Amino acid sequence: MRNDKRIVWIIGSAVFLLECIAGYYYNVYVGYYHSDGISRVANAFYVLYSRNPHLGAIGFVWTPLPSMIDLGFLLLYPLIPAMATKGIAGMLMSAIFASLTASILVRAFIKRGISHLYAVIFTLLYSLNPMVFIFGFNGLSDAPFIFFVILSIISFLNWVDEHKLGDLVVVSFALALAFWCRYEAVPFAFSMAIGCVIIAMLVSRNASPPSKGDTRYKWSWAEGILTIIVTPLCYSIILWVLFNMIIMHNPLYFLNGDYSNTAQIQGHLSSAKYVAMVSAPVKACIFALKKILVFSAPLIAILIIKLLNRRLWRWDTLILLGMFISIPMLQVIMLVKGTTLGWLRYFMYVLPVSFAWLPYELSKVKRKWVFIIPIMGMVANFIILSYVITQPTIAPDENTFIQNSFNHHNQTYYDEKQFSDIAGYLDENYHNSNLLVDSFSAYLIILKTQFPKRLYISSDYYFNEAISDPQKYGVNYILIPKPGSSSVISAINNAYPNLFEHGAEWAELVKDFDSKWRLYKVIRRTGGNVQ
Numbered sequence: 244m245r246n247d248k249r250i251v252w253i254i255g256s257a258v259f260l261l262e263c264i265a266g267y268y269y270n271v272y273v274g275y276y277h278s279d280g281i282s283r284v285a286n287a288f289y290v291l292y293s294r295n296p297h298l299g300a301i302g303f304v305w306t307p308l309p310s311m312i313d314l315g316f317l318l319l320y321p322l323i324p325a326m327a328t329k330g331i332a333g334m335l336m337s338a339i340f341a342s343l344t345a346s347i348l349v350r351a352f353i354k355r356g357i358s359h360l361y362a363v364i365f366t367l368l369y370s371l372n373p374m375v376f377i378f379g380f381n382g383l384s385d386a387p388f389i390f391f392v393i394l395s396i397i398s399f400l401n402w403v404d405e406h407k408l409g410d411l412v413v414v415s416f417a418l419a420l421a422f423w424c425r426y427e428a429v430p431f432a433f434s435m436a437i438g439c440v441i442i443a444m445l446v447s448r449n450a451s452p453p454s455k456g457d458t459r460y461k462w463s464w465a466e467g468i469l470t471i472i473v474t475p476l477c478y479s480i481i482l483w484v485l486f487n488m489i490i491m492h493n494p495l496y497f498l499n500g501d502y503s504n505t506a507q508i509q510g511h512l513s514s515a516k517y518v519a520m521v522s523a524p525v526k527a528c529i530f531a532l533k534k535i536l537v538f539s540a541p542l543i544a545i546l547i548i549k550l551l552n553r554r555l556w557r558w559d560t561l562i563l564l565g566m567f568i569s570i571p572m573l574q575v576i577m578l579v580k581g582t583t584l585g586w587l588r589y590f591m592y593v594l595p596v597s598f599a600w601l602p603y604e605l606s607k608v609k610r611k612w613v614f615i616i617p618i619m620g621m622v623a624n625f626i627i628l629s630y631v632i633t634q635p636t637i638a639p640d641e642n643t644f645i646q647n648s649f650n651h652h653n654q655t656y657y658d659e660k661q662f663s664d665i666a667g668y669l670d671e672n673y674h675n676s677n678l679l680v681d682s683f684s685a686y687l688i689i690l691k692t693q694f695p696k697r698l699y700i701s702s703d704y705y706f707n708e709a710i711s712d713p714q715k716y717g718v719n720y721i722l723i724p725k726p727g728s729s730s731v732i733s734a735i736n737n738a739y740p741n742l743f744e745h746g747a748e749w750a751e752l753v754k755d756f757d758s759k760w761r762l763y764k765v766i767r768r769t770g771g772n773v774q
Contacts, residue, residue, distance in 0.1 A: 247353050254349045254363060258370045258379070259342035266334035266380030274663075275647040275656050276330045276687075277640075280382025284333040285686035287313035289702045292320065292327075292695050299490050300702035304502050306483065308423035309384045312336045327690045333382025340386035341379030344393055345370045348598070351397045355606035361614055368621040369598050374538075374591055374628040377641055384424045385588065389595045391421035392431060396566065396599035399435060403442055403559070404603075411439075411471045419475035422483075427570045427592065432476050434569035438562035439468045446558050502683055502701075502732060505582050517585075520578045527578035531571050534590040537631055541597040542567060544620030545604050548613055554604075566596050587631070587638045594624070658759075659687060665756055666691035669722075673697075676719040679709055681733040684724045701734065710738050714749075714768045721750065721763045 269275050287310040289300035301307045301314075316332035326332045345366050352362035369375060378385040395417035402410035418435065421428035443465035444458075488494035499505055520527040545563070549555040570592045577583035601617055608614070635642040646653040666688045669678065674694050682689055682700040689695055699709050699718060709716040723743055726736045739747060743761055746752055750763040 246359075247350070250353070250359055250363065251346050251350045254366055254370075255342045255346035258345040259338050261371075262338035262341050262376070262379040263334070265376070266331075266338060269380070269644065269647070270329045270331060270334055271325065273647055273656075274329075274660065275644070275652075276659060277381040277383060277643075278655075278659075280333050280337075281330045281690070282686050283310050283382055283384065284313050284317070284327060284330050285682065285690055286310040287317050287332065288320075288327050288690055288695070289682065289700065290314060291317055293689075293700055293702060294696050294698060295703045297702075302502075302702070303487050303491050303496050304500060304504065305384065305497075306423045306425065308420065309333075309336060309382075309387055312339075312387070313382075330382055330690075334380050337378065337380050337382055337386040340390045341370065341376075344386070344390045344595075347390075347394055347397060348602075351599075351602040352605075355602040357602060357605055361605075364618065365598075365601065365621065368618070368625060369595075372594070372621075372625050372628055373632050374588075374638075374641065375594065377632070377644055378588070378591075381644075385591075388421055388424040388427070389592065391417045391424065391428075392592065393595050393599040395421065395435060396596065397602070399438065400600070400603040403446075406447070408471075411468060415472050415475045418472070419479045422476055422479050427573055427589075428476070429480070430569040430573045431566065431592075432473065434562075434565040436469055436472055437565055439472055440465050441558050441562055443468055501734065506732060508582065508584055517578070517581065521581040522579060524575065524579050527575045530578060530585060531575050531590065534585065534587055535571055535593055537587070537627060537637075538591055538594040538597075538624065540620040540624040540627065541594065541601065541617065544617040545597060545600060547616050548604055548608060551610075551613060551616075552608055554607060563597075563600055566600075567593050570596075586640050588640055661756065661759065662687035663691050665722075665760060668754070668756075669762075670694060673720060677717050678720045678722055679706075679713055679718045679735065680722040681724075681735050683732045685722065688722070707734070710735055712769050713765045718765055720753070721765060723761055723763070725759050725761075 283305075286300070286302045286305075286307070289302075290296060290298055290310075291314065293300055301310050313332040313336055316326050316335055320326045323331070348369065349362045349366040352365060353359065357365075370379070375389075378389070395414045398410045398413040398417065401407070402414070414435065418428060418432045421431070444461050447461070447464075483497070484494045487496040491500065493500060497503060520530060542563075546555065546560075549557075549560060554560070571590055574583055574585055574589050578585055583589065598621075605614065605617070632638050632641045633645055635646070643653060643655055647656050662685075669688075670693050674697070677697050677699060679699040680688065682702065685700075689698060689700060692698070699706055699716070703709075705716055709718050713721060721735060721742075723735050724731050724733055726733065726740065726743055736743065741747070742750065742763065746763065747769075749765065749767045749769050751766050752761060753764045754762040756762070
């Protein structure tokens with residue numbers, strides 16, 4: 244038992260250390276950050292260090308658990324500015340969950356009677372898989388989401404074998420916490436709920452009391468199980484909708500607000516590839532299938548094991564397949580509705596689903612030579628994904644890390660460097676002035692500046708009023724990005740669509756930053772006339 248715990252600690256610590264080394268290399272040495280990852284850090288930063296610090300500044304588009312965890316590390320910002328300026332807070336958050344994922348995986352293998360050697364091999368083949376490894380340090384929500392998904396599957400399968408109530412409780416809270424990381428938790432939880440009903444009604448052999456019929460008893464048992472499973476998740480969803488309604492005055496702000504995912508991707512949907520899938524479910528399914536196949540080697544290995552072990556035509560196979568397709572099906576629906584770009588990482592969750600199932604399946608194997616099949620599957624997947632992340636046409640999001648390695652840089656790096664240069668310029672020349680800026684596009688500038696409280700940003704109480712009459716609210720300068728880019732959303736540009744190109748009688752251009760950003764001095768009141 245003590246040796247088991249030692250192995251769990253060693254594997255978890257090793258993964259954490261490796262993730263931190265990789266994160267330090269990119270965040271500090273190279274100076275490249277994943278835009279979504281560093282923006283999560285920025286959301287937490289606004290809560291503590293903006294002009295109007297308040298918890299609502301964490302944002303209401305993405306569920307806030309990753310940024311809430313970042314908050315703890317950002318408390319060290321006055322002592323260690325790199326927690327924000329270099330995104331170290333986000334890197335540590337991801338690394339911790341990558342480490343926890345490795346720990347619960349190796350523990351699951353050992354608990355299922357798998358030898359320590361195989362447990363370590365399988366866990367490292369997963370944790371060091373290039374696609375998985377990247378998300379262990381980039382500050383995104385994927386690492387915590389994957390941890391809770393894997394924890395829920397392991398606990399669910401423990402309940403299938405042992406029927407301990409505690410395992411169901413773990414499943415329920417894991418699903419709820421997964422929702423506070425990513426919305427994909429909802430379809431996944433639906434598949435989990437169906438799996439529980441299948442086990443209760445069709446698989447479990449619990450004897451029914453004499454006073455009840457077998458079917459009636461099983462259905463009442465299934466109802467109780469569902470109540471345990473879905474209650475924390477349902478409360479979480481209701482709370483999130485209420486928070487949006489009370490604070491943003493729109494219960495569905497996270498779906499259709501000014502900074503929502505729908506608003507963010509509108510500029511990208513002119514691509515013929517995405518237009519062709521709108522209202523075309525067959526094309527969307529084919530697109531999704533191609534993405535899923537990249538991660539499918541472990542699932543194929545499990546199905547082969549089931550076939551050899553004469554377990555293929557069992558209800559748990561259907562449960563596995565349901566969990567496997569649940570999250571990709573959400574992407575298919577969103578592709579048909581034109582509300583997603585279908586990045587490769589949105590389909591990667593099928594990999595941890597398959598891997599979390601592996602300890603359970605291997606525990607049913609009697610012939611140990613069968614273990615070579617999932618090892619071959621994991622090695623094949625390792626090789627496939629090692630190739631995939633080198634291809635910008637297949638994995639553009641992940642390939643940016645490759646492009647910014649070994650003294651090579653792409654345009655994204657130079658764009659992020661410009662944010663640092665702008666922040667430095669503003670600190671040097673306007674540290675006593677109040678600047679109005681939309682945080683959606685300027686989050687890196689806000690993180691990099693030494694004087695964040697002089698900025699009026701989107702989460703401040705009077706941001707919208709300051710846009711309509713800057714001088715009235717003490718704004719001295721306005722910093723705006725060039726409009727027209729698919730990745731730029733700016734409430735200031737929306738209010739003054741001609742300001743960037745033509746200026747205004749109430750504002751004077753004082754600095755142009757490579758025609759991408761412009762700084763205007765407010766010289767008179769607008770009178771509240773937004774145009």
